[in-house]
Amino acid sequence: MLDLVIATKNAGKLKEFREMLSDIPLNIISLQDFPGIEVEENGDTFEENAVLKAKRVVELTGIASLGDDSGLEVAALGGRPGVHTARFAGPRASDLENINKLLNELKGVPPEKRQARFVCCLCLVLSDGRIFVEYGYLEGYIILEPRGTMGFGYDPVFFVPELGKTLAEATLEEKNAVSHRARATEKIRKHLLQYARS
Ligand SMILES: O=c1[nH]c(=O)c2ncn([C@@H]3O[C@H](COP(=O)(O)OP(=O)(O)OP(=O)(O)O)[C@@H](O)[C@H]3O)c2[nH]1
Numbered sequence: 001m002l003d004l005v006i007a008t009k010n011a012g013k014l015k016e017f018r019e020m021l022s023d024i025p026l027n028i029i030s031l032q033d034f035p036g037i038e039v040e041e042n043g044d045t046f047e048e049n050a051v052l053k054a055k056r057v058v059e060l061t062g063i064a065s066l067g068d069d070s071g072l073e074v075a076a077l078g079g080r081p082g083v084h085t086a087r088f089a090g091p092r093a094s095d096l097e098n099i100n101k102l103l104n105e106l107k108g109v110p111p112e113k114r115q116a117r118f119v120c121c122l123c124l125v126l127s128d129g130r131i132f133v134e135y136g137y138l139e140g141y142i143i144l145e146p147r148g149t150m151g152f153g154y155d156p157v158f159f160v161p162e163l164g165k166t167l168a169e170a171t172l173e174e175k176n177a178v179s180h181r182a183r184a185t186e187k188i189r190k191h192l193l194q195y196a197r198s
């Protein structure tokens, strides 16, 4: 069975990928298995960052890699935090600090004006250098107070109308049925199947 390195240090993303790709015969590893690898995310777009994560990992390991760069675009904030979502409250901000900064910036914004979307850009780089890029989106609202304990990141304040709950109130299966990451993964699936058979 071939290895696939998910070019991430985010345990939440990794858990979601493992579940979504469980039917594909690939041995899924991540940067937890390569603690020396650091990737500077200095791109201006999700795509630039997803590509540089996956390319760097292939360069350093020689193994095919899937890079995920994702984030939150909030309408009332003109699309921020966008590509800076992980660092919204500072370079090493915790999920809680990021959520608090978001709720503070949205103070006084009424519920119907709190539209947001999650964006996920996935980049698959094979060891022969071939590159595939796909996007997925999830529309929702930023609620006034965190709700739920599952998931990661901003999940407790992201309400999804099609689920009727926040992403942190959704099970892994429910989140993976609709999420930005799941939708991008569906589009990249054919390339992963081909790689697994190669
Ligand atoms: O509530 C959430 N549910 C999600 O499904 C989700 N997907 C992404 N995000 C947030 O967007 C930023 C990504 O930044 P990011 O792509 O640089 O990832 P990261 O730095 O966490 O890990 P890595 O993959 O770069 O190692 C981080 O703040 C994540 O919390 C999410 N938040």
Ligand SMILES: [Mg+2]
Pocket (backbone or CB within 6 Å): 041, 086
């Ligand atoms: Mg990151």
